[in-house]
Amino acid sequence: MSFDLIIRGGQVVAGDGAPATLDVGVVDGRIAALEPELAGGGAEIIDAAGLLVLPGAVDAHVHLNDPGRTDWEGFATGTAALAAGGTTTAIDMPLNAIPPTVDGAAFAAKVTAARGVTRIDVALWGGLVPGPLDRxxxxxxxxxxxxxxxxxxxxxxxFVAADDLTLLEGMARAARLGLPVAVHAESDVLTGRLAARALAAGRMGVRDYRASRPVIAEVEAIERAMLFAAETGCALHVVHVSSGRGVTAIAEARARGVDVSCETCPHYLVLDAEDAERLGAAAKCAPPLRPAAVVEELWARLLGGDIDLVATDHSPSPAALKDTGADHFAAWGGIPGAQTLVALLYDSGVVARGLDVARLAALTAGAPAARFGLAPAKGSLTVGVDADLLLLDPAREWLVTRDDLLDRHRLSPFVGRTLRGRVVRTVLRGTTIARDGRLVGEPIGRVLRRDGTPA
Incomplete structure (x- = not known):
């Protein structure tokens, strides 16, 4: 048989078991064969000996901000960074575009902005905000x-926060439509009043900001969202959970039959409150970074199987929005991480804590694709699916520098960190789109509907 591409001799992660030495044959952008010592020729052959071959990452939480805030991040630069880091599909959040993605016209504007410039395949979240449910x-x-x-x-x-009635009625409508609702779960009453109290007293530092968003504010909101989900029959996804207590509440609700999943982010797994003090606004996020003991609780929950997926919450901004002097509350609360998802999890999870590489693949690709309707075409290495994959050198150590980064502002808090395990090639539908951290070729990404068809 003749193939368009053969990836030979890599350690292929193609299921729940240990990696196996296999060849991957690709025809017309899809995986056509997975066999040891695959017979036949290929127009292109990649020697993957000594490398892990994993499904291309599916990052379920990115802020690409196009159109309207392309000066923060756009499809061109954001997807360049994602591609370089091993991500082949991302799901863009609705809030930072102007207009935000809260109706059909705004969705169409997103598609237009992405067409011809996106380096990877992109799907879209819609927004649930106060207003007509027909949207x-x-x-x-x-x-x-x-x-x-x-x-x-x-x-x-x-992008206005959803009050309780908006959330309850929106979940009921989402359930009828057969779509999940994702929530940023922090109590607005607790965080708002604690922040106002701190600012009134002139307390504006990093510690003051962290104290204004305690773990209980996250847990209370998670519990309330799950109560609404159970009432309406809505599938619920809790984004960027930052604490073991939050994950525990979700696991307990799942055991009671609530259809709820959750994600955490690399910054909650590899940075802590001391890093927040050291890095300042570069590490500001909401929820905030937690103490080291809470970070270890989060790892325990991840290793125990209670966290469904890991996403970046890539949320960059211009440097001026981070440079707010002594007033930490005024700084933009977002961390850019598009390019380091897989590498950080491999280094801190597989190398440092014994995370199974099949579990790594599930966290970064299989679970998000399945939860958000992009499987079976995305998220796995199986005959018949899109040939989206990454090659990772497990022995390669590298220092993250600003020169490595391809996102618009390159303000990553992970700069200066030495990681073991580097993505050396990213392949989208059988075509190499990044190699050794640099882009290859012209943009070939598409905007996808939930069923995997182009928008």
């Missing part, structure tokens, strides 16, 4: 993977 029907018809709501202030005026 959710428009977004569902357009092809969103689900609806995102904030239970506390989003940080941008254009």
């Amino acid at each position: 959710l029907d428009e977004l569902a018809a357009a092809g969103v993977v689900g609806f995102k709501a904030f239970m506390s202030a989003s940080g941008v005026a254009e």
